[in-house]
Amino acid sequence: MRALNLYGKQDLRFEDTIKPVIENPDDVIVKVKAVGICGSDLSRYKKLGPYVEGMTFGHEFSGVVVETGAGVDGLHVGDRVAGCPTLYCGECDSCRKGELSRCEKLTVIGARHPGAYAEYVKLPAENIIPIPDEVDFDTAAMIEPSAVVVHGMYRTSLQPGGIVAVMGCGNIGLLAIQWAKIFGAKTVYAIDIDDEKLQTAREVGADVAVNPMENPAYDQVMELTNGSGVDVAVESAGSPVTSAQVFALAKKGGEVVFMGIPYADVNIERFYFEKIVRSELTVLGSWNAISSPFPGKEWESTVHFMANGQLNVKPIITHRLNLQEGPDVFDQIVNRKDTFGKVLFYPELG
Structure with missing residues (x-):
């Protein structure tokens, strides 16, 4: 073959x-x-x-x-x-x-x-x-990349009516936007430096597109949330820069879930790192797409929401x-x- x-x-x-x-x-x-x-x-x-x-x-x-x-x-x-x-x-x-x-x-x-x-x-x-x-x-x-994303979403405590920021609108980020909506997010902010990706993010359900090239993502998200931040911040860009900056997006007591891998050292400025401590953040890693009983609910839920059209x-x-x-x-x-x-x-x- x-x-x-x-x-x-x-x-x-x-x-x-x-x-x-x-x-x-x-x-x-x-x-x-x-x-x-x-x-x-x-x-x-x-x-x-x-x-x-x-x-x-x-x-x-x-x-x-x-x-x-x-x-x-x-x-x-x-x-x-x-x-x-x-x-x-x-x-x-x-x-x-x-x-x-x-x-x-x-x-x-x-x-x-x-x-x-x-x-x-x-x-x-x-x-x-x-x-x-x-x-x-x-x-x-x-189905597999979708299962990877929802595996991470299941790790969060996102509730209906919550607010989510997705940092990085590649394939994983675009799926994360849709899963955030399925989980009941009221508002999803899509963050990327590529306007074409942001347009696709809108097509799949993002409520607000944020381009950090115009103004830092932190400043824009704080303005949009009246200074409070989001319930769940998703890092899906796999960039050393976004892997540091994502901490500033979550509200006090909020959650940050990492789905991207930067494959490089991440240097975190004091401003961003202190958010973990001062905002008492929960920082979550997410790896792969399986759970017990194998292959897991990630696969069943993905097939279900693809079949009914909510995952596009x-x-x-x-x-x-x-x-x-x-x-x-x-x-x-x-x-x-x-x-x-x-x-x-x-x-x-x-």
Whole structure:
């Protein structure tokens, strides 16, 4: 089969690769219909390199079941599905406590196991998520990033009528805006330095767009909230700058949840750091997208709200491409040669 394999930093190759085969009773092989580029893929491509040289990359996908192991019940050839790409050990202290996202050996396909930038991908049956007719393959390919976002939202104590600021309107931020509304937020402030992203943020439900290039985000949010700040501030940009500044957005006793990873040192000015202490903030980290019972409520709720239309990922998708275009597209994205939102590949097209 054809696949995108990562050999080193900025060394992604489109090439022939061995097709997966059934080896275990619970194996399921899926023909990939759509697979998205994740921000973590970009970081590994640009800065970190592969865990295993030549590994088939990618983990956000949807497709159709083409083969199942002898022990698989409830899944059939032809079923429309998405995949939870996360693998956990089930044996460490965190797993035994049901805190699966904190597993000591947590990994995803595309890291140490072949991923979904390919015509076919294999996962255990418990990782396969059936999708209803109302959810098309493009939307289903974004179930995983949506589950990542709502995993973080579940960590907060956001109540209906609350006020939320989302710092960074990339794919994760745009999903966070929608989840904040689903959780009942009265007002969502979208913050980004890119006016195009802010326009998309409005399309998916943001009430107010804030561009810090015009005036610092803190000043604008304080003016908009009469000096009080927001109930929940979401850091979804993954920038060292925003990772420091986000603390100033939360009100006294408010919460800050980190969904982005800056992949660099974060230097926090005294003004921002003191907000943690003086405002008695609750600071939350959020990692991955699974909970117990596996794969977790994050996946069930995402499928539900995609099916009823409250989660609309279509405005987030900007490119639909052949898999063969992968190496060039990754190069364009990391070297900022063009503007990209969510990029989807269709492996069956090449």
